[in-house]
Amino acid sequence: xxxxxxxxxxxxxxxxxxxxxxxxxxxxxxxxxxxxxxxxxxxxxxxxxxxxxxxxxxxxxxxxxxxxxxxxxxxxxxxxxxxxxxxxxxxxxxxxxxxxxxxxxxxxxxxxxxxxxxxxxxxxxxxxxxxxxxxxxxxxxxxxxxxxxxxxxxxxxxxxxxxxxxxxxxxxxxxxxxxxxxxxxxxxxxxxxxxxxxxxxxxxxxxxxxxxxxxxxxxxxxxxxxxxxxxxxxxxxxxxxxxxxxxxxxxxxxxxxxxxxxxxxxxxxxxxxxxxxxxxxxxxxxxxxxxxxxxxxxxxxxxxxxxxxxxxxxxxxxxxxxxxxxxxxxxxxxxxx
Amino acid sequence: xxxxxxxxxxxxxxxxxxxxxxxxxxxxxxxxxxxxxxxxxxxxxxxxxxxxxxxxxxxxxxxxxxxxxxxxxxxxxxxxxxxxxxxxxxxxxxxxxxxxxxxxxxxxxxxxxxxxxxxxxxxxxxxxxxxxxxxxxxxxxxxxxxxxxxxxxxxxxxxxxxxxxxxxxxxxxxxxxxxxxxxxxxxxxxxxxxxxxxxxxxxxxxxxxxxxxxxxxxxxxxxxxxxxxxxxxxxxxxxxxxxxxxxxxxxxxxxxxxxxxxxxxxxxxxxxxxxxxxxxxxxxxxxxxxxxxxxxxxxxxxxxxxxxxxxxxxxxxxxxxxxxxxxxxxxx
Ligand SMILES: Nc1ncnc2c1ncn2[C@@H]1O[C@H](COP(=O)(O)OP(=O)(O)OP(=O)(O)O)[C@@H](O)[C@H]1O
Ligand SMILES: [Mg+2]
Numbered sequence: 326x327x328x329x330x331x332x333x334x335x336x337x338x339x340x341x342x343x344x345x346x347x348x349x350x351x352x353x354x355x356x357x358x359x360x361x362x363x364x365x366x367x368x369x370x371x372x373x374x375x376x377x378x379x380x381x382x383x384x385x386x387x388x389x390x391x392x393x394x395x396x397x398x399x400x401x402x403x404x405x406x407x408x409x410x411x412x413x414x415x416x417x418x419x420x421x422x423x424x425x426x427x428x429x430x431x432x433x434x435x436x437x438x439x440x441x442x443x444x445x446x447x448x449x450x451x452x453x454x455x456x457x458x459x460x461x462x463x464x465x466x467x468x469x470x471x472x473x474x475x476x477x478x479x480x481x482x483x484x485x486x487x488x489x490x491x492x493x494x495x496x497x498x499x500x501x502x503x504x505x506x507x508x509x510x511x512x513x514x515x516x517x518x519x520x521x522x523x524x525x526x527x528x529x530x531x532x533x534x535x536x537x538x539x540x541x542x543x544x545x546x547x548x549x550x551x552x553x554x555x556x557x558x559x560x561x562x563x564x565x566x567x568x569x570x571x572x573x574x575x576x577x578x579x580x581x582x583x584x585x586x587x588x589x590x591x592x593x594x595x596x597x598x599x600x601x602x603x604x605x606x607x608x609x610x611x612x613x614x615x616x617x618x619x620x621x622x623x624x625x626x627x628x629x630x631x632x633x634x635x636x637x638x639x640x641x642x643x644x645x646x647x648x649x650x651x652x653x654x655x656x657x658x659x660x661x662x
Numbered sequence: 663x664x665x666x667x668x669x670x671x672x673x674x675x676x677x678x679x680x681x682x683x684x685x686x687x688x689x690x691x692x693x694x695x696x697x698x699x700x701x702x703x704x705x706x707x708x709x710x711x712x713x714x715x716x717x718x719x720x721x722x723x724x725x726x727x728x729x730x731x732x733x734x735x736x737x738x739x740x741x742x743x744x745x746x747x748x749x750x751x752x753x754x755x756x757x758x759x760x761x762x763x764x765x766x767x768x769x770x771x772x773x774x775x776x777x778x779x780x781x782x783x784x785x786x787x788x789x790x791x792x793x794x795x796x797x798x799x800x801x802x803x804x805x806x807x808x809x810x811x812x813x814x815x816x817x818x819x820x821x822x823x824x825x826x827x828x829x830x831x832x833x834x835x836x837x838x839x840x841x842x843x844x845x846x847x848x849x850x851x852x853x854x855x856x857x858x859x860x861x862x863x864x865x866x867x868x869x870x871x872x873x874x875x876x877x878x879x880x881x882x883x884x885x886x887x888x889x890x891x892x893x894x895x896x897x898x899x900x901x902x903x904x905x906x907x908x909x910x911x912x913x914x915x916x917x918x919x920x921x922x923x924x925x926x927x928x929x930x931x932x933x934x935x936x937x938x939x940x941x942x943x944x945x946x947x948x949x950x951x952x953x954x955x956x957x958x959x960x961x962x963x964x965x966x967x968x969x970x971x972x973x974x975x976x977x978x979x980x981x982x983x984x985x986x987x988x989x990x991x992x993x994x
């Protein structure tokens with residue numbers, strides 16, 4: 326188990342270096358530079374432009390800038406935002422809970438709906454239920470997030486006026502963040518109606534962000550389940566006289582979950598990518614929105630640091646998924662070493 | 663009345679090419695203490711018939727029978743819930759592939775305990791001690807340790823012993839063993855069979871043994887039912903079957919044994935079992951039968967009502983000679 330863990334961590338190192346290079350290079354490929362964007366409409370003289378670039382160190386050769394950046398990372402320093410002058414890491418941490426909260430809700434939504442839907446479709450395969458579940462999943466999967474988000478806002482916020490349009494909580498409420506998770510903080514604040522307000526702000530973004538993972542999980546569960554249901558051990562379970570609920574929910578599901586867990590893990594990347602759009606649509610103050618804002622400002626340190634942190638999170642989550650995979654699949658646990 | 667009574671069991675599968683009859687008017691009986699062997703080539707519907715009896719076939723199968731009774735209860739009209747009270751408890755089954763018949767995600771102990779929990783309502787500790795007892799009974803060393811093992815940590819032979827332990831956990835009255843040794847190597851095969859027979863004798867349960875192995879039949883069974891293309895072609899006590907086979911198919915099977923007692927595998931006869939699309943009009947064995955006449959090719963042989971064991975043949979053999987056969991010329 327330890328050896329397995331070490332090997333997996335070893336594999337992460339080259340990936341990490343690659344991500345560092347990519348995140349550094351990506352933002353510099355975009356036209357424009359931070360100085361120009363800070364100057365904005367007023368513009369500035371070429372001499373002043375030169376001087377400011379020099380002041381920030383952007384006049385030096387790229388490889389030099391990169392090496393500086395690279396070695397700073399290993400000292401735990403991601404640099405400072407050009408805009409706020411705050412350390413990138415604390416900027417990230419301040420917004421991270423909002424994204425975590427949204428992503429967690431989205432994945433819980435996707436798993437809680439996707440696994441039962443996929444199981445049901447598999448058990449009733451070929452029926453109208455199966456076709457409608459899988460048809461809906463296909464639509465959900467192909468829905469552009471932006472369009473889907475706007476559609477839901479128009480319908481539920483605009484026409485029905487059930488949910489708020491943007492933000493994490495109504496402006497009526499204010500309390501200092503304790504955990505950074507609005508659902509928990511609103512409860513802790515003890516203010517009447519705060520929690521309900523937080524929940525109602527979460528619903529639409531959760532649905533929008535969770536739709537693609539939901540569709541993917543439902544489809545994967547269905548196909549894994551179909552495969553497992555024709556296995557010999559399922560027949561053995563039936564031959565014991567077990568009720569269908571137990572045969573499907575225990576014997577088949579446990580095996581079908583093995584590929585589904587991997588799929589769920591892979592959705593973390595999808596979620597973080599989706600968070601960028603979702604947070605922008607709903608003005609959700611998380612790292613996705615922060616990334617978009619930073620890109621528009623050409624805030625080099627924020628973008629490269631933010632991308633690096635997001636990549637690190639995806640890698641860590643994938644590692645955790647691999648470990649869980651071993652827990653749920655005894656064959657890996659004992660043979661993988 | 664026998665423990666298990668099957669009369670004219672028919673199973674049809676809905677396939678892309680239409681209905682396929684995998685079991686055709688099969689009748690069987692088994693009583694406590696019986697060891698009945700079912701033999702026949704691959705595809706002759708041995709497994710399907712037993713799975714139909716237990717209600718384990720997929721939804722594409724249509725099962726009909728004039729009678730399908732176990733212990734006086736009608737399995738056919740019984741509700742699914744009612745049937746689940748019987749299978750796994752009074753009737754249990756061992757499958758051909760021990761490695762894939764156990765769930766890879768659960769421990770041996772868990773899989774052993776399940777049936778005891780639902781059928782006998784045993785507590786956790788009682789299940790554990792009974793599981794250890796059972797593993798010991800089927801000859802698994804260090805059962806206290808094995809209880810926490812997963813199937814992939816055991817050999818095929820050990821897994822088959824576990825399957826047997828699961829099958830006998832609730833003291834069944836009828837045990838169906840579907841080619842329990844085919845996937846195992848020869849030395850293990852003998853041990854597993856010996857174990858099955860020992861358990862059968864100790865508990866006086868009925869044992870239906872499906873096999874390809876004529877050697878196994880000779881050594882273990884009391885009665886033998888020979889199946890061909892979904893039909894039972896004849897049934898006899900084991901000694902007289904080997905002495906004087908009545909159906910040309912049985913005779914061909916036995917004749918193809920190079921040295922009867924030595925061959926372990928079912929011998930091959932020229933030709934193949936008819937499938938869905940080449941089912942003959944007359945006797946199903948006619949295309950491969952050396953005695954087949956025009957009548958055999960056009961008219962299916964039937965048994966008299968109430969007769970379920972005689973050879974399904976117009977000219978049953980007596981000491982190798984077809985009775986009432988019109989002779990070589992007419993056979994052409
Ligand atoms: N689910 C199914 N759908 C369609 N046809 C099936 C199904 N299960 C079995 N059959 C067919 O029924 C026939 C009988 O199969 P069965 O498994 O009972 O044969 P068998 O006598 O047990 O053979 P073997 O010795 O190889 O186990 C075969 O032709 C098989 O293809
Ligand atoms: Mg079979």
